[in-house]
Structures are given as C-alpha cells and as structure tokens.
Amino acid sequence: MRYCTPPPAVTARSLEACSLTTRATGNSISSSIGPSLPCLITRTSHASPTLRFLAFARRSDITSLAHSLAQRFDAEGDAEAVWRLHELAAFYVSPSDPSKRRTIDAMSATFDEARHGLVLTRHAIPYRDGELTAMRWEADPADRALAPSGTPHTLIMMNGFDGYAEEIIDFASYFPTRPFDIITFDGPGQGHAALSGMALEPEWERPTSAVLDYFGVESAAALGVSFGGYLVMRAAAHCPRISHVIAFDMMYRLLDGLTLPLPRPLRPIADAVVGNPRPAWLIDAALRIAPRFSADLAWKLQQARHLTGLSKPSEVLRAFGDYTMEPLEGLIHQPCLVLAGDADQYVPFERLEDVRRALANATSLDVRAFRHVQDPDMAQHCQIGNLNRAFTIMGDWLSGHQPRNGA
Numbered sequence: 001m002r003y004c005t006p007p008p009a010v011t012a013r014s015l016e017a018c019s020l021t022t023r024a025t026g027n028s029i030s031s032s033i034g035p036s037l038p039c040l041i042t043r044t045s046h047a048s049p050t051l052r053f054l055a056f057a058r059r060s061d062i063t064s065l066a067h068s069l070a071q072r073f074d075a076e077g078d079a080e081a082v083w084r085l086h087e088l089a090a091f092y093v094s095p096s097d098p099s100k101r102r103t104i105d106a107m108s109a110t111f112d113e114a115r116h117g118l119v120l121t122r123h124a125i126p127y128r129d130g131e132l133t134a135m136r137w138e139a140d141p142a143d144r145a146l147a148p149s150g151t152p153h154t155l156i157m158m159n160g161f162d163g164y165a166e167e168i169i170d171f172a173s174y175f176p177t178r179p180f181d182i183i184t185f186d187g188p189g190q191g192h193a194a195l196s197g198m199a200l201e202p203e204w205e206r207p208t209s210a211v212l213d214y215f216g217v218e219s220a221a222a223l224g225v226s227f228g229g230y231l232v233m234r235a236a237a238h239c240p241r242i243s244h245v246i247a248f249d250m251m252y253r254l255l256d257g258l259t260l261p262l263p264r265p266l267r268p269i270a271d272a273v274v275g276n277p278r279p280a281w282l283i284d285a286a287l288r289i290a291p292r293f294s295a296d297l298a299w300k301l302q303q304a305r306h307l308t309g310l311s312k313p314s315e316v317l318r319a320f321g322d323y324t325m326e327p328l329e330g331l332i333h334q335p336c337l338v339l340a341g342d343a344d345q346y347v348p349f350e351r352l353e354d355v356r357r358a359l360a361n362a363t364s365l366d367v368r369a370f371r372h373v374q375d376p377d378m379a380q381h382c383q384i385g386n387l388n389r390a391f392t393i394m395g396d397w398l399s400g401h402q403p404r405n406g407a
Helices: 008-018 049-054 059-075 079-091 098-114 141-146 165-174 191-195 205-215 228-238 264-275 280-293 295-308 313-320 349-358 387-399
Strands: 022-025 028-033 120-127 130-137 154-158 181-185 220-225 242-248 336-341 365-370
Touching (some): 059 098, 079 098, 079 165, 098 191, 120 205, 130 205, 165 181, 205 228, 220 228, 280 313, 295 313, 336 349, 349 365
Parallel strands (some): 154 181, 154 220, 220 242, 336 365
Antiparallel strands (some): 120 130, 130 181
C-alpha cells in the first residue's frame, strides 16, 4: 500500500488546523512556513477561518486549539488528523513541561494507528546510554522492480532542528515512487532522543553508523532535511557507506539561522558576536532580555537549550559553532544534490557559493537553485511550497546516478 497524499477525508479539515504552524514573530505567527512541521502544511488552496485565526494567535492559543481539535477528531476516529494535531500541540511547549512528553507519546501512538497497514516498522537502536528512535518503510516491490540500475536500495532520511522521526518518514510519502527502503531516525539532540535527555553531538557519522549497523546496511543514499542538510554532509564526509548525498535544502552553518532574520546591515555584527560569544556574561544578559521582544528568538533559544543540554546562551552559541561545513571542504566525494532558494527563511542564499566550494571534490554536484521571482513555491526553506515537485526532483536524481559502492 502506498500513500502519496493524505486520505481525502482528512485533507481539508485536519490540515486546515495543522497548516497553521510556524515560527512566531512578536506575539503572532509569521507568514513564513517553518520547516519543522512540513507534514502539517496544507495541500488545499482554501483559506479557512481557522487559518485566519492562527495567523494572529499566541503560542498558548495554538497549543490549546490543537489539543481541542485533537480531542474532537479523536472522537470521530480520524487518527490522521489527530497525530498531526498532537505534534502541533507539543511544538511550542517547553521540554521541561511534563505535558510535552505525554503529547508526543500520544502523537506516536496515533501516527502508528494512522499508518496501520503500511510496511512500516518502529525500532529502538541502542546508542550511548540510551536509544535512538528509528522507523523503516520497506520499498514498494513494483517500484523496485522497475527502478533503473544503480538506484539505491536504501535511503536514510535525516532529521533537523526540531522534528520527530514520524514527521520525517511522513515526508517520504511525497516520493512519486518508492524503489528503496526508507529509514529515518532521531539522532542525539533530535526528537525522541532529545526528549529523553540525549544531547546533540557534532560527530554525526557516529549515530549514522549505528543506524546502518543496526539494519545491516552496507551502502545507502542519505537525505538531510533542514538542519539535516548540514548533518548529512558531516556524515558523508566521514562515513564511506553513504553512496549519495541530498541536502534538502542546503545548510552551510547552523548559526546562520539566528542571524538571518536580522536587518542586513546588522548581520556582520551579529555574526561576530555569535561566532565569538564573549564576554559570556554580556551575551547571556542580552539574550535573557532579547526574547521578550521576539517570540521567534525565544523559541529558538528554548529549542537550542533542549538540543544541546546547555543552559547559558553563550554556551549554546559556542556549541553551535561546531556545526559548519567549513572543515568539511574537500572531504565529501559522493555525488551530491543540493536544493536552495533565495527566499529561504533560515539559510542565506549567498551561502550557496560556500557550499559549492566545500563540495569541490564531490563525484558530481547538482545544484537546484530557485528564485522567488520565478518560482516562489520552491524558493522557500525546504521548498515547502511544492513538496510534490521537490520530492520528484530528488527521486529522479536518485534513480539517475550510479553509486560509488553498489547501493
């Protein structure tokens, strides 16, 4: 059984409530669609009263509304709507709030209910002193039989800054065909692992290798979503079992996500501060005050502390400095596909040249750069305006390259 769009019964009503979620600016939700909840983006064109309300709602109002709608749709047996609403309800809740864990557990349970009947399994992979949540969706046999020679047998999809494994595996439903097994996982500092207290780590090849070992995979393509667009590059540079690399979309430096929303004249100053957060006491004092004026910054700092397990903003900034492609220059030799847009809400488009330089030794480099003037849907972060097209591009690319390692 394959699903490429939500069941018609849930498209209009579940996604009318769920497409609402995005980053907050001030006390309202910004119009830019956040990459963290891509499965919540509406695939309908109508603007519902619910969406108009959510455009100006406070975060606490969104959480309350999502809980209320989840209860309503649960009573109607609509698991597809319910799991998305549980994810939304948990999105802005502090990780220290016990209700976040309960809501995420409910999300996982209703996701499994909604996906009952698919060849999709959930796994707990031992790692460090805990476990990594992983999910595996087996290839469609008919698609695999028709796939061109050289198409990878396995695709690893890597999470980003604030997603969960369920959300990323749901992303895979946008592939027009599925000739490969798809594995996704929450690495350290992500999703379920972060909720269990496992902090982010720079050496992303380690959890990647643990996942490949667990499933007995000798060679796999790898696709990174959002912040995963950087993590997939780090893993590919140090894990030769990765045969193809896709950045969906590009992410050269994690700290760019903090400075890009600022007015352009202020970005060099901000870059200097985040790149060298000293004196620490001054940075900590400033970042205790700044979130009062920016709900977007408040949420990013909350999530950053959650991922890293660090409490002081200056410590978080120093830790985030490790997540850059600069030291990876020349180390990535696989064929690479990079998607980018000049209306990206989190990644400066001018970073594309830095990415090209870092990938100078790639076997091949295919860059799909989209400009808002000509292609506004594809120019956003993770091409969120047209996921069907984005996944068609990535699926076609995977079927058109001969792998290095016989994947």
